[in-house]
Amino acid sequence: MRFVSWNVNGLRACREKGFLESFEELGADAFCIQETKLQEGQIELDLPGYHQYWNYAEKKGYSGTAIFTRREPEKVSLGIGIEEHDHEGRVITLEYPEFFLITVYTPNSQDGLKRLDYRMTWEDAFLEYIKGLDKIKPVIFCGDLNVAHEEIDLKNPKSNRKNAGFTDEERNKMTVLLSEGFTDTWRYFYPETADIYSWWSYRFHAREKNAGWRIDYFITSARLDGKLKGAKIHTEIYGSDHCPVELEIDI
Numbered sequence: 001m002r003f004v005s006w007n008v009n010g011l012r013a014c015r016e017k018g019f020l021e022s023f024e025e026l027g028a029d030a031f032c033i034q035e036t037k038l039q040e041g042q043i044e045l046d047l048p049g050y051h052q053y054w055n056y057a058e059k060k061g062y063s064g065t066a067i068f069t070r071r072e073p074e075k076v077s078l079g080i081g082i083e084e085h086d087h088e089g090r091v092i093t094l095e096y097p098e099f100f101l102i103t104v105y106t107p108n109s110q111d112g113l114k115r116l117d118y119r120m121t122w123e124d125a126f127l128e129y130i131k132g133l134d135k136i137k138p139v140i141f142c143g144d145l146n147v148a149h150e151e152i153d154l155k156n157p158k159s160n161r162k163n164a165g166f167t168d169e170e171r172n173k174m175t176v177l178l179s180e181g182f183t184d185t186w187r188y189f190y191p192e193t194a195d196i197y198s199w200w201s202y203r204f205h206a207r208e209k210n211a212g213w214r215i216d217y218f219i220t221s222a223r224l225d226g227k228l229k230g231a232k233i234h235t236e237i238y239g240s241d242h243c244p245v246e247l248e249i250d251i
Contacts, residue, residue, distance in 0.1 A: 001029040001030070001248070001249055001250075001251055002026075002027070002028050002029050002246065002247070002248050003028055003029065003030050003031075003032065003101070003140065003142065003218065003246065003247045003248075003249070004026050004028035004030075004031045004032065004244050004245070004246050005031075005032040005033070005034070005103065005142035005143055005216060005217075005218060005244065005245050005246075006022075006031070006032075006033050006034070006216075006240065006242060006243070006244040006245070007033070007034040007035045007105070007143070007144040007199070007216060007240060007241075007242035008033050008034070008035060008036065008239070008240050008242075009035050009037075009240040009241050009242065010035065010036070010037040010240075011033065011036045011037065011038055011043060011066075012037070012038070012042070012043055014239045014240050015043070015045075017238065017239035017240075018238070018239050019239055020045075022237050022239060022244065023047070023068075026234070026237075026244060026246070028246070029069065029070050029071065030067060030068070030069040030070070030071070030094075030101060031050070031067070031068045031069070032065070032066070032067050032092075032101075032103035032142050032143065033065065033066045033067075033068075033103065034064075034065050034103060034104070034105035034143045034144045035063060035064065035105055035144065036054070036056075036063075036064035036065065036066055036089075037061050037062060037063070037064060038054075038056060038064055039056055039060055040054070040056055045068075047068050049070055050068040050069060050070055051068070051069050051070075051071075051072050051073075052066065052067075052068050053066060053067045053068075053069070053076050053092055053094065054066045054092075055078045055079070055089040055090070055091065055092045056089045057087065057088045057089035057090075058087045058088070058089075059087075059088070062088070063088040063089050063090060063105055064088075064089040064105075065089055065090060065091065065092050065103045065104070065105055065143070066092070066103070067092050067094060067101070067103050069094065069101075071096070073094035073095055073096055073101075074095050074096060074097065075094070075095040076092070076093070076094055076095075077092070077093040077095070078091070078092055078093075079091050080125060080126060080129040081129070082125050084121075084125075085122055085125055085126075088105075088107070089105075090104060090105045090106070090107070091103070091104050091105075091126075091129075093133070098137065098138070098251055099137055099138045099139065099140055099224075099251055100133045100136075100137060100138070100139045100140065100141075101140050101141075102130070102133075102139065102140070102141035102142070102143075103141070103142060103143050104126065104141055104142070104143040104144075104145070105143055105144050106119075106122065106123075106126070106143070106144065106145045106146045106147070107119050107122050107146065108146050108164055108165070109146070109164035109165070109167065109170065110164055111164065113162075113164060113167065116164075116167065116169060116170075119146075119169075119170065120169060120173070123170075123173040123177075124173075127173075127176070127177050127180065130182075131180060134181065134182075134221050138220065138221035138223060138224050138251075139182075139220065139221045140218065140219075140220050140221075140224070140247070140249070140251075141218075141219055141220075142216075142217060142218045142219070142245070142247070143216065143217070144199075144215060144216050144242065145174070145215060145216070145217050145219075146164070146165050146170070146215055147165055147166070147170040147171060147173070147174050147215060148160075148165055148166050148171075148213045148214055148215055149171055149174045149175070149184065149214075150171075152192075152193075152194050153197075153213065153214040153215075154166060154197070154212070154213040154214065155195070155197070155210065155211040155212055155213070156211065165213060165215060166213075177219075178219075181221060181222045181223075182219050182220065182221060182222060183219065183220050183221075183222050183224070183225055183228075184217060184219055185217075185218045185219065185220055185228055185231045185247050186214070186217065186218070186231045186233065186245070188225065188228055188231070189228070189230065189231045190231070195210060196214065196233050196235065197210065197212025197213055197214050197233070197235070198212070198213070198214050198215060198216035198233050198235075198242055198243055198245055199212055199213045199214075199215050199216065199241060199242045199243075200212040200213075200241060201241070202241055207241075214233070215242075216233075216242055216243075216245045217245065218231065218245060218246075218247035220247075220249070224249065224251065227249050227250045227251055228247070228248075228249055229248040229249055229250055230246075230247075230248040231245075231246065231247055231248070232245065232246040233245050233246075234246065
Protein backbone atom coordinates (compact mmCIF):
# COMPACT_ATOMS: atom_id res chain seq x y z
CA MET A 1 0.00 0.00 0.00
CA ARG A 2 1.04 3.58 -0.65
CA PHE A 3 0.27 6.27 1.90
CA VAL A 4 0.77 10.02 1.51
CA SER A 5 0.71 12.76 4.14
CA TRP A 6 0.61 16.50 3.45
CA ASN A 7 0.19 19.60 5.59
CA VAL A 8 -1.76 21.68 3.08
CA ASN A 9 -1.75 24.91 5.14
CA GLY A 10 -5.37 25.64 4.27
CA LEU A 11 -7.08 23.20 1.92
CA ARG A 12 -9.11 25.83 0.11
CA ALA A 13 -5.97 27.79 -0.74
CA CYS A 14 -4.09 24.60 -1.64
CA ARG A 15 -6.90 23.53 -3.98
CA GLU A 16 -6.34 26.76 -5.92
CA LYS A 17 -2.64 25.84 -6.18
CA GLY A 18 -3.06 22.37 -7.68
CA PHE A 19 -4.09 20.11 -4.79
CA LEU A 20 -6.40 17.94 -6.88
CA GLU A 21 -3.79 17.51 -9.59
CA SER A 22 -1.18 16.47 -7.04
CA PHE A 23 -3.67 14.17 -5.32
CA GLU A 24 -4.38 12.40 -8.61
CA GLU A 25 -0.72 12.25 -9.58
CA LEU A 26 0.31 10.66 -6.29
CA GLY A 27 -2.49 8.08 -6.45
CA ALA A 28 -2.19 6.99 -2.83
CA ASP A 29 -4.28 4.24 -1.24
CA ALA A 30 -4.75 6.62 1.68
CA PHE A 31 -4.06 10.36 1.63
CA CYS A 32 -3.73 12.06 5.02
CA ILE A 33 -3.79 15.82 5.40
CA GLN A 34 -3.22 18.31 8.18
CA GLU A 35 -4.03 21.97 8.74
CA THR A 36 -7.18 21.92 6.63
CA LYS A 37 -8.33 25.21 8.24
CA LEU A 38 -11.95 24.31 7.52
CA GLN A 39 -15.32 23.92 9.14
CA GLU A 40 -17.85 21.34 7.98
CA GLY A 41 -19.52 22.35 4.73
CA GLN A 42 -16.87 24.85 3.65
CA ILE A 43 -15.47 22.67 0.89
CA GLU A 44 -16.68 19.88 -1.38
CA LEU A 45 -14.09 17.56 -2.87
CA ASP A 46 -15.01 15.14 -5.60
CA LEU A 47 -12.63 12.23 -5.02
CA PRO A 48 -14.10 9.21 -6.80
CA GLY A 49 -13.19 5.91 -5.18
CA TYR A 50 -12.20 7.47 -1.84
CA HIS A 51 -13.95 7.55 1.52
CA GLN A 52 -13.53 10.90 3.28
CA TYR A 53 -13.07 11.41 7.03
CA TRP A 54 -12.70 14.84 8.64
CA ASN A 55 -11.88 16.25 12.07
CA TYR A 56 -12.51 19.99 12.43
CA ALA A 57 -11.17 22.38 15.04
CA GLU A 58 -13.74 24.27 17.08
CA LYS A 59 -11.85 27.47 16.27
CA LYS A 60 -12.62 28.64 12.75
CA GLY A 61 -9.85 28.69 10.15
CA TYR A 62 -7.49 26.72 12.37
CA SER A 63 -5.82 23.30 12.48
CA GLY A 64 -7.98 20.36 11.31
CA THR A 65 -7.20 17.00 9.70
CA ALA A 66 -8.64 14.62 7.10
CA ILE A 67 -8.03 11.21 5.57
CA PHE A 68 -9.13 10.14 2.09
CA THR A 69 -8.88 6.37 1.70
CA ARG A 70 -9.77 3.85 -0.97
CA ARG A 71 -10.35 1.16 1.63
CA GLU A 72 -13.19 1.62 4.07
CA PRO A 73 -12.05 1.16 7.68
CA GLU A 74 -13.77 -0.93 10.32
CA LYS A 75 -13.85 2.01 12.72
CA VAL A 76 -13.14 5.76 12.72
CA SER A 77 -12.10 7.70 15.83
CA LEU A 78 -11.64 11.45 16.14
CA GLY A 79 -9.19 12.76 18.71
CA ILE A 80 -7.37 10.76 21.38
CA GLY A 81 -10.17 10.53 23.92
CA ILE A 82 -8.86 13.25 26.25
CA GLU A 83 -11.09 16.29 26.45
CA GLU A 84 -8.21 18.72 26.95
CA HIS A 85 -6.65 17.69 23.63
CA ASP A 86 -9.67 17.13 21.41
CA HIS A 87 -10.87 20.66 20.58
CA GLU A 88 -8.46 21.38 17.72
CA GLY A 89 -9.20 18.58 15.23
CA ARG A 90 -5.68 17.21 15.40
CA VAL A 91 -6.10 13.42 15.16
CA ILE A 92 -8.05 10.89 13.09
CA THR A 93 -7.59 7.15 13.59
CA LEU A 94 -8.80 4.54 11.12
CA GLU A 95 -8.87 0.94 12.28
CA TYR A 96 -8.31 -1.84 9.77
CA PRO A 97 -8.05 -5.58 10.46
CA GLU A 98 -4.25 -5.49 10.15
CA PHE A 99 -3.30 -2.05 11.48
CA PHE A 100 -4.28 1.43 12.69
CA LEU A 101 -3.74 4.41 10.41
CA ILE A 102 -3.49 7.82 12.09
CA THR A 103 -3.12 11.34 10.79
CA VAL A 104 -1.87 13.84 13.37
CA TYR A 105 -1.11 17.55 13.46
CA THR A 106 1.08 18.12 16.51
CA PRO A 107 0.66 21.49 18.27
CA ASN A 108 3.28 24.11 17.44
CA SER A 109 5.14 25.50 20.45
CA GLN A 110 4.79 28.96 18.82
CA ASP A 111 6.95 32.07 18.92
CA GLY A 112 8.53 32.62 22.30
CA LEU A 113 7.70 28.98 23.12
CA LYS A 114 4.50 30.21 24.71
CA ARG A 115 2.80 26.89 24.04
CA LEU A 116 5.73 24.62 24.88
CA ASP A 117 4.27 23.47 28.21
CA TYR A 118 1.04 22.46 26.52
CA ARG A 119 3.06 20.77 23.78
CA MET A 120 4.85 18.64 26.37
CA THR A 121 1.51 17.57 27.86
CA TRP A 122 0.22 16.73 24.39
CA GLU A 123 3.35 14.67 23.57
CA ASP A 124 2.92 12.51 26.64
CA ALA A 125 -0.77 11.97 25.98
CA PHE A 126 -0.31 11.15 22.31
CA LEU A 127 2.49 8.69 23.07
CA GLU A 128 0.29 6.86 25.57
CA TYR A 129 -2.49 6.82 22.96
CA ILE A 130 -0.39 5.20 20.24
CA LYS A 131 1.24 2.79 22.71
CA GLY A 132 -2.23 1.65 23.72
CA LEU A 133 -3.17 1.02 20.09
CA ASP A 134 0.14 -0.68 19.41
CA LYS A 135 -0.69 -3.29 22.05
CA ILE A 136 -3.70 -4.27 19.92
CA LYS A 137 -2.19 -4.18 16.42
CA PRO A 138 0.57 -2.31 14.54
CA VAL A 139 0.31 1.45 14.11
CA ILE A 140 1.11 3.65 11.11
CA PHE A 141 0.92 7.33 11.93
CA CYS A 142 1.83 10.33 9.87
CA GLY A 143 1.64 14.08 9.78
CA ASP A 144 3.24 17.36 10.67
CA LEU A 145 4.90 16.56 13.99
CA ASN A 146 6.38 20.08 14.28
CA VAL A 147 9.84 18.87 15.24
CA ALA A 148 13.12 18.38 13.42
CA HIS A 149 14.53 15.44 15.35
CA GLU A 150 18.25 15.70 14.64
CA GLU A 151 20.60 18.38 13.30
CA ILE A 152 20.55 16.64 9.91
CA ASP A 153 16.82 17.37 9.72
CA LEU A 154 17.12 21.13 9.22
CA LYS A 155 19.36 23.50 7.31
CA ASN A 156 20.47 25.75 10.16
CA PRO A 157 20.52 23.77 13.42
CA LYS A 158 22.82 26.05 15.39
CA SER A 159 20.80 29.22 14.89
CA ASN A 160 17.50 27.39 15.56
CA ARG A 161 18.57 25.54 18.72
CA LYS A 162 16.03 27.22 21.01
CA ASN A 163 13.31 27.92 18.44
CA ALA A 164 9.95 26.15 18.25
CA GLY A 165 10.39 22.81 16.52
CA PHE A 166 14.04 22.39 17.48
CA THR A 167 14.13 22.80 21.24
CA ASP A 168 15.85 20.16 23.35
CA GLU A 169 12.48 19.39 24.95
CA GLU A 170 10.71 18.67 21.66
CA ARG A 171 13.59 16.66 20.25
CA ASN A 172 13.81 14.59 23.43
CA LYS A 173 10.11 13.74 23.18
CA MET A 174 10.72 12.37 19.67
CA THR A 175 13.68 10.35 20.91
CA VAL A 176 11.53 8.86 23.66
CA LEU A 177 8.72 8.04 21.22
CA LEU A 178 11.05 6.19 18.85
CA SER A 179 12.61 4.31 21.78
CA GLU A 180 9.17 2.93 22.66
CA GLY A 181 9.20 0.69 19.58
CA PHE A 182 8.51 2.99 16.63
CA THR A 183 10.43 3.68 13.42
CA ASP A 184 11.04 6.95 11.57
CA THR A 185 10.54 5.44 8.12
CA TRP A 186 12.47 8.09 6.16
CA ARG A 187 15.55 7.57 8.32
CA TYR A 188 15.07 3.80 8.08
CA PHE A 189 15.83 4.06 4.37
CA TYR A 190 18.04 7.17 4.37
CA PRO A 191 19.92 7.33 7.69
CA GLU A 192 22.60 9.75 6.48
CA THR A 193 20.76 11.73 3.77
CA ALA A 194 20.92 15.48 4.33
CA ASP A 195 19.36 18.52 2.63
CA ILE A 196 15.96 16.87 2.04
CA TYR A 197 13.23 18.79 3.82
CA SER A 198 9.43 18.90 3.99
CA TRP A 199 8.79 22.48 5.19
CA TRP A 200 10.20 25.87 4.25
CA SER A 201 9.31 29.27 5.64
CA TYR A 202 7.54 31.60 3.23
CA ARG A 203 10.07 34.25 4.24
CA PHE A 204 13.55 34.95 2.92
CA HIS A 205 13.09 32.82 -0.24
CA ALA A 206 13.69 29.78 1.98
CA ARG A 207 12.39 27.23 -0.50
CA GLU A 208 14.47 28.63 -3.34
CA LYS A 209 17.52 28.34 -1.08
CA ASN A 210 16.37 24.97 0.29
CA ALA A 211 16.68 26.35 3.82
CA GLY A 212 14.13 23.90 5.20
CA TRP A 213 13.15 21.54 7.97
CA ARG A 214 12.05 17.89 7.91
CA ILE A 215 9.06 17.99 10.25
CA ASP A 216 6.60 15.74 8.37
CA TYR A 217 6.86 12.03 9.08
CA PHE A 218 5.58 8.52 8.62
CA ILE A 219 6.25 6.58 11.81
CA THR A 220 5.40 2.91 12.18
CA SER A 221 5.48 0.20 14.81
CA ALA A 222 8.98 -1.23 14.71
CA ARG A 223 7.65 -4.74 14.12
CA LEU A 224 6.60 -3.55 10.67
CA ASP A 225 10.20 -2.76 9.66
CA GLY A 226 10.42 -5.86 7.48
CA LYS A 227 7.35 -4.77 5.54
CA LEU A 228 8.63 -1.26 4.69
CA LYS A 229 9.23 -0.90 0.95
CA GLY A 230 10.09 2.75 0.41
CA ALA A 231 9.83 6.36 1.57
CA LYS A 232 9.73 9.60 -0.40
CA ILE A 233 9.64 13.32 0.27
CA HIS A 234 8.04 15.03 -2.71
CA THR A 235 10.03 18.26 -2.80
CA GLU A 236 8.91 18.77 -6.40
CA ILE A 237 5.29 19.35 -5.36
CA TYR A 238 4.21 22.87 -4.45
CA GLY A 239 0.91 24.30 -3.19
CA SER A 240 1.77 24.66 0.49
CA ASP A 241 4.75 25.64 2.63
CA HIS A 242 5.05 21.88 3.22
CA CYS A 243 5.44 19.16 0.61
CA PRO A 244 3.89 15.68 0.68
CA VAL A 245 5.70 12.73 2.22
CA GLU A 246 5.07 9.11 1.26
CA LEU A 247 5.37 5.59 2.62
CA GLU A 248 5.14 2.34 0.70
CA ILE A 249 4.53 -0.72 2.84
CA ASP A 250 3.56 -4.32 2.23
CA ILE A 251 0.60 -4.65 4.57
